[in-house]
Amino acid sequence: MNPLPAQAAQAPPDEELMRKVAAGDRMAFHALAGRYMKIVHAAVYRMHPYAGDAEDLVQETWLRVWSKAGTWREDGGASVSTWIYRIASNLCIDHRRRHKPVADIDLYEIADGGEGAEKKMQDRQAQKIVKDALQSLPARQRMALVLCYYQGLSNAEAAAILETSVKGVEGLLVRARKTMYGRLKKFEGVLMP
Amino acid sequence: MTPQDFKNKNAGRFDEAALERALDKFAVPPFDQGAAMARVMRRLDDKKRPEGAASFPRAYRWPGGMGMAAAAAAILFWLSPAPGPDEIDRFLSSAQLAAEEIALQEEMMALWDDPADAEIEHFLDEILTEEEWG
Secondary structure, eight states: OOOOTTSOSSSOOHHHHHHHHHTTOHHHHHHHHHHHHHHHHHHHHHHSOOHHHHHHHHHHHHHHHHHHGGGOOGGGSOOHHHHHHHHHHHHHHHHHHHSOOOOOGGGGOOOOSSTTHHHHHHHHHHHHHHHHHHHTSOHHHHHHHIIIIISOOOHHHHHHHHTSOHHHHHHHHHHHHHHHHHHHHTTHHHHOO | OOHHHHHHHHTTTSOHHHHHHHHTTOOOOOOOHHHHHHHHHHHHTTSOOOTTOOSSOGGGOOSHHHHHHHHHHHHHHHHSSSOOHHHHHHHHHHHHHHHHHHHHHHHHHHHHHSOHHHHHHHHHHHHHHHHHHO
C-alpha cells in the first residue's frame, strides 16, 4: 500500500506503532488510528453504507485493533494496513449476516428548493442507484470492488485482505464490474451522460 | 497481470469508462474523525489490555478463562468452612461446569472470528475464477 501523507519521514512506521500498541501504549494507538481511521471509514461506508452502522463498525474495528494487537505478527506476511482492513472487512461481513440493513433516511430527504436543489436531488438519486447496485453484489465481489477501485489497493493487497489469490480477486472484479455495468446501464441517463 | 493487462483483457466487454463514471457518483459522506477518535479512546477504558500485554509473565498464566475459573474454585474451596463430602462434590461439579462453559464460549468466539462460510465462499470464488478465466 502506498504510504499515506501523514506517514512522513520522521513519523514512526506502522510496525513500530503496532508493537507499542501490543504493549498497551495508548499514544501509539492514537497515532495509528489517526493515520488510518479516515480510510477505514471510507472502506467500511462503501461496504456497508448506512451511516450509523458504518460509524459503529469503524469504532469496533479500532477496538479490535487494540485488543488483538498482540496477535499481529510482523513476520506473518500481512502489513499493518492489510491487517486492519481485514478486521474491518470481516466485521462488515459479520454485521451484514446478523443485521438487515435499514433505509438511510438522509438519502430520501427532499431537497429544500432554492438554487442547485435540482442538481442536489440528481446527485442523491445517482448516489442511491450506485449504492443499491453495489449492495446487491455478493459480499466478496463488493469488497473486491471497494478495495481495488474505491480504496485504490492493488489486486495483491486485496487478495491478502480477502485471504484469496490474486487470480481470485481478478475473478471477483470481473464479475463485480460486469454485474454493476448491467445494473447501472439501465440508469445511464442519470449516471453515464 | 498488471492493471493495464487487466483493462486490456476486459476491453470491449463493456464501456469501462462509463462504469467508472457511474461508480464515482457514490461519494462517502463527511466523517468527523476527531469525534470518532474521542469515542474510541473513551471506549478503550472499558477494554482489557491488548492480548500479549499481560501484567505477569505468560509462563505463569493458565490458558484463558480455564485458569481463572480453576483458581477461583480453589480459593473458594479452601476458604469455605469444613464442607461435607456432598457439598464438596456439588462445589467441584459447579466449578467444572463454569470452566466448561467458559471453554465453550472461547471456542464459539474462535469460530466466530474464522467463519466457515467465508471459507466456502472463498472456495466457490476459486472454482468460478478458473471457469471464467479459462
